[in-house]
Amino acid sequence: MTLTGDLLIGATFVPATAGTMKALNPATGELIGPEFAFGGAAEVDRAVRLADEAFDSYSHTRPAERAAFLELIADRLEAVKGELAERASLETGLPVAQLEGETFRAAAQFRKFAIVVRQGRFLQATIDPAQPDRQPTPRMDHRMQKVALGPVVIFGASNFPISYSVAGGDTASALAAGCPVVLKAHNAHPGTSELMGRVIQQAVTDAGLHEGVFSLVRGAGNEIGEALVDHPLARAVTFTGSEGGGMALYRRAQQRPDPIPVFAEMTSVNPTFVLPAALAARGSEIGAGFGRLALYMVGQMCLKPAILLAVEGPGFDDLRDAVMAEVRKVAARTMLTPGIHDSYLRNVRRMEDSGATRISTGPDPIREWDGQSLAYEVIGEQVLAEPALREEVFGPSILLVRLTDLEQLFQVARAFRGQLSATMHIEEPDHADAAQLLPILERRTGRIVVNAFSIPQEVSYATIHGGPFPATSDSRFTSVGMSAIERFLRPVTYQEFPDGLLPESLREANPWGLWRLVDGELARD
Missing domain, CATH: 3.40.309.10 (Aldehyde Dehydrogenase; Chain A, domain 2)
Known part of the structure; x- marks a missing residue:
């Protein structure tokens, strides 16, 4: 795969509008080509607006369709593992073998989230049927499910350039939830980021999804990050890094006319x-x-x-x-x-x-x-x-x-x-x-x-990678593990709906075969 250095906005390769940079090999001090494009507020606006245009169709994809898309990303990541690891090693000084292992972990996360999507439990489909004869007052029909928040802004991490960056758990869990992603690539590994971004971009095309499901932007300084957090169509932000960086984003997001959540993983000594x-x-x-x-x-x-x-x-x-x-x-x-x-x-x-x-x-x-x-x-x-x-x-x-x-x-x-x-x-x-x-x-x-140590950590259904401040900005959620999907969902109740207008997960016939909580009891029929 030939690197171009372009921004990836939807299906389009976008050249620099605000300068360029080269990657740095920290082991040698040498700069590595090509020139990587910087964008600004205009590119952010285009990417987030595309994500918003994609939201209605993507968030309503059926579980099988969305799961297949996630598995396609996993397959494509493994197909380029050698090239990806070689480039990441040049940009980080980390061993190639270790980075190939990261690629497998990244692919495994997408596959596990595909299983989560197919099972549909993340929707938490809940039905309280009507009881017209209940005394002293009848009960109306109430049905609830979780829905995706909307476009998610993800700040790529520096320390795991593959498994917690562009193709990391934040991207996998947001896409699994039904949220389009606009990702700010970390400038420490721009070539690695582009390779992963192009894998996801091509998977979007091959899956027949709206091009706005994924975009990758890059910029110098704080301007592009601020533009992403400030954009009125962005619905959530994720960040992995320092306490200072995470709290700056958190405070900015709370000062918007419509505050949005920032899920920041920041600092820990793991005693x-x-x-x-x-x-x-x-x-x-x-x-x-x-x-x-x-x-x-x-x-x-x-x-x-x-x-x-x-x-x-x-x-x-x-x-x-x-x-x-x-x-x-x-x-x-x-x-x-x-x-x-x-x-x-x-x-x-x-x-x-x-x-x-x-x-x-x-x-x-x-x-x-x-x-x-x-x-x-x-x-x-x-x-x-x-x-x-x-x-x-x-x-x-x-x-x-x-x-x-x-x-x-x-x-x-x-x-x-x-x-x-x-x-x-x-x-x-x-x-x-x-x-x-x-x-x-x-x-x-x-x-x-x-009787073990804080590393390694398994990425599983029971994994929690979070904690009270300042470890994270919200201790109710995890950024690693299958329950990371919960960050990007919110509940909606449908009261007294005709069956044909209900989401498929809540229809009487249960066409997706989900386990649902019906009148307080788990049922699948």
Whole structure:
């Protein structure tokens, strides 16, 4: 597939109207062609208006038709996995094999959402039949289903350039819900974004759908993002990135004449608590596993286990030594962008200024934007006194917290803000203490892990990738997993409708064969 650098607005390739850029290879510092087009407010308006034109027809596609479209995207992604991974590696410094794995994960998400669409449970079809003879007053017929919100604006993420970018879970879940997508490509991987965008664009054409179902735009600075959030036809926004970026979009969306939801995934340190019996039994094993996963992908993951907490006692020195050993052996590697690298250095200095003591250092960087593996240690009193020590450091650093007793562990746990995940390592003698810690964690995260780590995360029906602020802007929803579709739906009740005017999901004959809640009971007939 030959890259053109154009914007993809509906079925049209649109050249630059507001300048161009080239991709950067962060491993070499070289710029990579072609010239990638920037657009502005006019291109945003065209893309969102096309999406709005597509909405009525696309949101009313039958489950089988929409599911087939999602599966077509999955097939096309896998067909270009080699080319996609090669280009993504040039633009990110990540290994080709890892990026091919991302392509398979991206395709798997589309296929799983196709299953969700075919099952139709996301519609939550509910029927309360008329009861004309009910006393003292008759009951009229009420039928409810979920409907799509409308055009969705998606900001592509930087850290997973395939599985959480153009062809990521936000796009898959929005399309599954019946929402056309206008995607702002991340400028860190423009060629990768174009390849994925063209896969989806061609799938729209081949499925016979309205061209406005998908568009890809790109721009410099904040102007294009602001135009997307401000557009009066946009109905929702998704974002993955920093707390500052996510909250800027959130506040802007709330200041519109008609505020719209912003589903922002922002910041998390994913604390890992090691309780005393587990520490004594498996301190070295836990420390090594934590260190290995904290430094994976140069620590550039929203689910990176960043802070390790344990009460000083039997096994603590083994835990500490294992973490230090992992750090010493993990070579510095290129970070995704110069900006991410510079932010990493600033945040490391912030930790040091807040009193963290460096206890282990990895091999020296070789290239300009290499991230060096580092481990720091603090005591519980420092974490309680310095909020900066509880903030995310996006990159290959670890913070070990030495606690005096379990009461301090509970106190520190209460000091954390919202998280995407939290982990407990426990043995049977720890169960009573874990039961005390559990409600503290439930109030602060959407996912609690026992005797494993915050990564890897399965993309499944039970997956929750969300949590209270500042992990996300709305803790009621997830951005990963099959229930991510819920972000883009709203309920509508149809009262006293003739059967022929009802949506097919609510008609008496149940033509789609859905499981429905009929008068409070699940039924399929």
